[in-house]
Amino acid sequence: MSSSRVAVVTGSNKGIGFSIVKSLAKNFDGVVYLTARNEDLGLKAVKDLENLGLSVQFHQLDIDDQESIDKFAKYIKEKYNGLDILVNNAAIAYHHRENDQTSEIERVENTIRINFTATLNLCNALFPLLRPHARVVNVSSRAGFLSNIKDHKWIERISSKIFTIDETVELLKDFIQLSKTGQHVDLVSNCYAMSKIGINLLTKAQQVLFDKDPRQDIVVSSCTPGYCATDMTSYTGPLTPDQGAETPVYLALLHKNWNGPKGEFWADKEYLDWKNIENKQKNN
Numbered sequence: 001m002s003s004s005r006v007a008v009v010t011g012s013n014k015g016i017g018f019s020i021v022k023s024l025a026k027n028f029d030g031v032v033y034l035t036a037r038n039e040d041l042g043l044k045a046v047k048d049l050e051n052l053g054l055s056v057q058f059h060q061l062d063i064d065d066q067e068s069i070d071k072f073a074k075y076i077k078e079k080y081n082g083l084d085i086l087v088n089n090a091a092i093a094y095h096h097r098e099n100d101q102t103s104e105i106e107r108v109e110n111t112i113r114i115n116f117t118a119t120l121n122l123c124n125a126l127f128p129l130l131r132p133h134a135r136v137v138n139v140s141s142r143a144g145f146l147s148n149i150k151d152h153k154w155i156e157r158i159s160s161k162i163f164t165i166d167e168t169v170e171l172l173k174d175f176i177q178l179s180k181t182g183q184h185v186d187l188v189s190n191c192y193a194m195s196k197i198g199i200n201l202l203t204k205a206q207q208v209l210f211d212k213d214p215r216q217d218i219v220v221s222s223c224t225p226g227y228c229a230t231d232m233t234s235y236t237g238p239l240t241p242d243q244g245a246e247t248p249v250y251l252a253l254l255h256k257n258w259n260g261p262k263g264e265f266w267a268d269k270e271y272l273d274w275k276n277i278e279n280k281q282k283n284n
């Protein structure tokens with residue numbers, strides 16, 4: 001068994017995830033895992049980094065496949081029996097393309113399932129392996145600002161208290177239920193935004209549990225990378241993926257015995273109150 005420190009980044013064959021791996025390979029004192037659901041794309045990305053003189057490890061990981069999650073968790077447990085950094089970067093966003101036959105209900109279900117439920121499932125499998133001082137970064141978005149909720153009862157529901165994980169799961173189930181009759185459109189601008197609100201709530205709920213955990217100083221944060229030029233945005237964002245990686249990497253490398261904000265949302269390396277409805281921005 002290796003005693004190395006270990007970092008894992010999901011969905012890192014391209015885009016911001018790839019840049020996060022690149023930066024961790026330069027700045028983290030340990031082994032960095034580039035993971036991808038498609039093995040060929042993942043191995044190609046590893047080669048691209050090797051061509052830059054950077055060495056990282058690869059493992060297949062589809063966060064939407066419980067078997068793949070379990071295999072990966074078993075591998076990390078057997079090889080390292082520990083994990084120091086987990087960056088939950090993998091996500092999807094639908095675009096309005098004329099030839100896309102995906103129904104709105106499917107879009108809602110797929111987006112919530114991959115961006116929220118699959119991320120939670122991976123956390124459930126990997127959190128038992130986190131070592132003291134571990135850092136977890138849940139890549140979110142400014143789309144996940146509470147100000148993107150249009151219904152005042154839902155604003156009240158979300159802002160009234162700190163949610164538990166179960167309550168967050170329940171909230172998203174209610175959202176999916178509303179999508180079956182098309183009422184979800186009165187709630188929020190799009191389902192991607194709802195999935196990221198879920199991630200922000202989850203982050204706080206996870207921190208509440210870490211605060212009571214015997215493993216000391218585990219910090220989980222959510223953040224926006226900013227609006228970046230990637231496949232997800234059809235290359236419309238003004239920032240490069242490398243620039244987008246800066247805040248997630250900053251949070252992944254927070255120093256030992258961190259006394260700053262925990263379980264909170266960050267943008268441009270600064271804490272931001274995502275529940276403040278004065279904070280308005282839909283896209284990133």
Ligand SMILES: NC(=O)c1ccc[n+]([C@@H]2O[C@H](COP(=O)([O-])OP(=O)(O)OC[C@H]3O[C@@H](n4cnc5c(N)ncnc54)[C@H](OP(=O)(O)O)[C@@H]3O)[C@@H](O)[C@H]2O)c1
Nearest residue numbers: 011015016062063064089090091141227228230231232284
């Ligand atoms: N780009 C922006 O402006 C922006 C703004 C705010 C937040 N974000 C967030 O930043 C993160 C990265 O976005 P990006 O712009 O880099 O997107 P991207 O270029 O579309 O990359 C997304 C990555 O996630 C992977 N992925 C999707 N589903 C997966 C699954 N089930 N299992 C494992 N990996 C999966 C994709 O793999 P494949 O290649 O196999 O599809 C890809 O590697 C996301 O969380 C996104 O919501 C992006």
